[in-house]
Amino acid sequence: MTVNNMFLEIQKPAAPAGARKWKMAWTQRVRHLVQFAFGAFIIYMSVIHNTAETDGVTASIDALCPFGGLETLWKFISTGGQYVSKTHLSNLVLGLGLLIGVLLAGGAFCGWVCPFGAMQDLLNWIRAKLHIKEIRVPEKLDRVLRYGRYVVLAFVLIQTITLVKLWFADWDPYRTIFGLGWLFEFNPAEAWGAYLVAVIIIIGSLFIERMWCRYLCPLGGAISLVGKLSFLRIRRTEEGCKGCNVCETPCPVKLRVADVKTVSSDCIGCLACVQACPKHDTLDVKIAPTWLDVFKRNRANA
Amino acid sequence: MKVNPFVMPMVLIVALFGITLGAQATGNWTTSGRDAVDVANLTAADLKGWMTLQQVIDGMKISKQELYSIGGIPADTPTSKALKDMEGIVSVSDLRIKLTKPAASVQATPAPTQVVATPSTKGTPQSTAGTHPTPTPLPV
Numbered sequence: 199m200t201v202n203n204m205f206l207e208i209q210k211p212a213a214p215a216g217a218r219k220w221k222m223a224w225t226q227r228v229r230h231l232v233q234f235a236f237g238a239f240i241i242y243m244s245v246i247h248n249t250a251e252t253d254g255v256t257a258s259i260d261a262l263c264p265f266g267g268l269e270t271l272w273k274f275i276s277t278g279g280q281y282v283s284k285t286h287l288s289n290l291v292l293g294l295g296l297l298i299g300v301l302l303a304g305g306a307f308c309g310w311v312c313p314f315g316a317m318q319d320l321l322n323w324i325r326a327k328l329h330i331k332e333i334r335v336p337e338k339l340d341r342v343l344r345y346g347r348y349v350v351l352a353f354v355l356i357q358t359i360t361l362v363k364l365w366f367a368d369w370d371p372y373r374t375i376f377g378l379g380w381l382f383e384f385n386p387a388e389a390w391g392a393y394l395v396a397v398i399i400i401i402g403s404l405f406i407e408r409m410w411c412r413y414l415c416p417l418g419g420a421i422s423l424v425g426k427l428s429f430l431r432i433r434r435t436e437e438g439c440k441g442c443n444v445c446e447t448p449c450p451v452k453l454r455v456a457d458v459k460t461v462s463s464d465c466i467g468c469l470a471c472v473q474a475c476p477k478h479d480t481l482d483v484k485i486a487p488t489w490l491d492v493f494k495r496n497r498a499n500a
Numbered sequence: 501m502k503v504n505p506f507v508m509p510m511v512l513i514v515a516l517f518g519i520t521l522g523a524q525a526t527g528n529w530t531t532s533g534r535d536a537v538d539v540a541n542l543t544a545a546d547l548k549g550w551m552t553l554q555q556v557i558d559g560m561k562i563s564k565q566e567l568y569s570i571g572g573i574p575a576d577t578p579t580s581k582a583l584k585d586m587e588g589i590v591s592v593s594d595l596r597i598k599l600t601k602p603a604a605s606v607q608a609t610p611a612p613t614q615v616v617a618t619p620s621t622k623g624t625p626q627s628t629a630g631t632h633p634t635p636t637p638l639p640v
Contacts, residue, residue, distance in 0.1 A: 225505070232509065258533035283549065283592055287530045295519030299512035306512040363593040388588055395592045424597075430508050467512070469505045 229309065233316035240313045240376050248382040259377050260284040260367065264307075265417040268291020269358045269366065274334050280453055282366045297424065304428040305421045306467030308411055310451070314409055315466065316373040319402045325404050333405045340452065343465065344412060347419030354416050371396040371410065375470065377448040408450045411466065418464075425463035429487050432472060438480035445471040455481070460488055544599040549584030549592050553577065558598065570598050 240259055247256040260266055266289030270282040274290065281289070284311050296307060308315050325332065335343065347351035356364040367373055368389075374380065374396040379389065386393060402409040411418050434445075434455065446457040455471045475481035523529045542551075542559030557564055563632045567576060583592050590598075595608045602615065 223533070228506075229509070232513075255532070255534075261531035280545070286533060287528060291520055291523040292516070293530060295516040298519060299515035303508045309514065310509040311516070344564060354557045361593070363591065385602040409587075430503070430511065467508045469508065472505050480503070482502045483508050485501045485503060 213256065225469055229468060230316075230319070232310050232459045233313070237313035237316045238309050240379070244376055244378045248378055257288065258284070259373065260364065261286050261288045262292065263289060263372075264292040264296040265420075266364070267291070267296075268420060269354065269364060269418075272359045273362060274357070276311075281363055282362060296421075300421050300424045301428055303430045304425040304467055305418070305461060306466050307421060308415075309466030309468035310420055311380060312417075313376055314415075316406065317375065318408045318410060321400065321403045322407045322450070329403070332407060335452075336404060340412070346413040347415055347422065350414050351416035351419040352430065356388075366416070368392055369395050371399040375400075407452070408466075412451050412464075422463045427487060427489060428463070429485055429486065430483055431486055432465060432467075433482060433486055435480050435482075436457055438477050440462060442476065445475045448474050460486075522531070545594045545597070547583065547592055547596050549582065551583050552580050553583070554579035556595075562599075567599075571595050 208375075213492055217280075231477060240262065242263060244259050247258050250256045253434075266282075266285040270285035270289055271293070271319060273280055273469075299307060348465050354366045369392055371392075374389070376391040379385070380393065380396075399410050399414075406412075436459070437455070441456060443456045446453075450468055450470070451464060451466055453464055455461055461471070469483075472481050520529070532550075534550060538546075539551070539555055539559050542556065544560070546559070547556060551559075553564075553567065553573070557567055560567075564579060567573070568577070573586065573589055577586070577589075585596065590610075
């Protein structure tokens with residue numbers, strides 16, 4: 199691309215800068231509104247569960263977690279219908295809903311629905327407001343640390359299958375924070391491990407954007423694996439891209455966007471990159487699963 | 501094929517809600533194990549965290565002393581206490597395992613029937629103590 203061409207592109211943007219900025223803010227506002235709605239719902243359910251006078255009539259947040267479906271799946275299959283303690287049919291239903299959702303739309307659950315993701319976005323907003331410097335994890339280290347999610351996922355599943363109990367419940371920061379046990383039944387003597395993990399994750403997420411999602415979340419690991427097969431993917435058209443890297447700046451999970459054809463399955467579907475891209479028809483959500491590329495390539499070679 | 505970016509979250513939310521509402525409409529939605537359990541006839545595998553010690557005693561047809569002995573539960577623990585509130589002493593999973601073996605032997609020998617007949621699920625230590633005049637000593 200010549201300097202002249204670059205100048206022409208800047209002179210003739212696909213949309214007025216003001217309009218694009220407003221559109222971007224609007225998209226993210228809708229996302230934050232949806233996140234708030236799901237977060238408020240979980241907190242409401244948690245409050246009525248903690249304040250219910252009769253035990254067992256209100257749903258705990260354990261029963262409303264799709265990851266519980268994955269944790270209890272082995273016992274459900276191997277025993278012909280029994281669940282790991284604290285999990286129920288609702289976990290399997292939500293797990294199935296999420297599986298179908300991820301196969302269709304990738305990791306949008308993490309960016310739009312998960313209350314723990316929303317909390318981390320809030321922490322990042324607070325960090326920015328307080329002018330605290332963000333810690334940027336070096337790319338090589340970041341790549342290695344991302345495998346942490348799979349390690350946690352494997353460890354949690356092995357422990358759950360071996361011990362036949364919801365082992366992760368004692369450590370899960372999402373459960374600790376949104377279960378509101380710290381508010382209604384503060385018990386550091388018994389739950390100190392859970393509190394410690396939650397505090398570490400909160401402090402970590404204040405300095406490293408979406409730290410839990412990027413490096414430790416077992417559900418995120420499972421979503422990333424299944425998301426490789428998803429129908430909807432964010433794709434970059436190389437011909438239109440001018441290599442400005444603007445798309446990578448707002449990514450909450452720090453993915454490479456500007457030099458890939460398809461954004462990784464670690465994508466949380468927040469759409470910030472799509473909205474940030476200054477050129478139309480360059481970075482878009484497309485019905486274009488990556489497995490179709492392999493299929494087409496094999497067919498062409500045959 | 502390019503689609504509106506909002507299709508991505510919309511599809512996910514529709515899938516989540518669609519499956520959930522479908523399950524609720526067809527009666528395949530439970531958020532508690534309470535409905536699935538016959539409290540009057542429990543097996544060790546049926547034990548849930550929300551059950552009180554008295555419900556376990558009644559449902560499994562064992563004496564208070566046996567339950568406390570097997571579970572290593574302090575003698576002064578009220579039978580109105582829920583199993584989930586005793587995770588520090590004995591977890592529900594451990595109690596299930598511990599009760600699985602004795603439950604078979606308990607059925608072979610007649611258990612004190614007075615306990616079985618107790619209708620209340622919110623019994624107190626005093627009320628059940630009267631039904632067992634010779635309590636067995638608890639392990640140290």
